[in-house]
Amino acid sequence: xxxxxxxxxxxxxxxxxxxxxxxxxxxxxxxxxxxxxxxxxxxxxxxxxxxxxxxxxxxxxxxxxxxxxxxxxxxxxxxxxxxxxxxxxxxxxxxxxxxxxxxxxxxxxxxxxxxxxxxxxxxxxxxxxxxxxxxxxxxxxx
Numbered sequence: 001x002x003x004x005x006x007x008x009x010x011x012x013x014x015x016x017x018x019x020x021x022x023x024x025x026x027x028x029x030x031x032x033x034x035x036x037x038x039x040x041x042x043x044x045x046x047x048x049x050x051x052x053x054x055x056x057x058x059x060x061x062x063x064x065x066x067x068x069x070x071x072x073x074x075x076x077x078x079x080x081x082x083x084x085x086x087x088x089x090x091x092x093x094x095x096x097x098x099x100x101x102x103x104x105x106x107x108x109x110x111x112x113x114x115x116x117x118x119x120x121x122x123x124x125x126x127x128x129x130x131x132x133x134x135x136x137x138x139x140x141x142x
Contacts, residue, residue, distance in 0.1 A: 033074040033095060036117035041141060044073070048123075048139050055134040059127040062137040074112075077123050086128035093121040093141065 002010075035041045048066065056062040059082045070076065070093075077091045094111035102108050114120040126138040 052138045059135040
């Protein structure tokens with residue numbers, strides 16, 4: 001009878017369970033909070049853009065789902081409101097927002113991204129309602 005270790009080595013080589021040399025976004029090896037790196041931002045955007053593959057009963061539900069997922073990697077964004085059957089909007093994205101006083105007495109209030117990525121980071125959102133009443137939501141971090 002094989003031990004668990006033997007079984008894992010046969011199926012995954014010497015890498016073990018849950019590891020990969022592919023640097024997949026979900027394996028935790030690329031530091032997905034480092035959205036100032038263009039390669040990381042590209043991989044995170046693949047996930048963000050994948051939301052448009054589903055239809056939602058309410059665009060608010062899609063945004064809540066996206067917010068919850070992005071908060072897992074330390075990203076957050078401001079309130080989003082949907083007034084019409086379709087529309088575009090852009091909201092500011094923050095990462096580990098910091099505020100307070102520095103040792104030298106200066107005020108600190110930044111979004112955690114502006115100091116490492118020029119211009120900061122925004123979430124562009126486009127939504128449209130279908131003829132049956134469901135909504136498609138298209139998002140992209142820019």
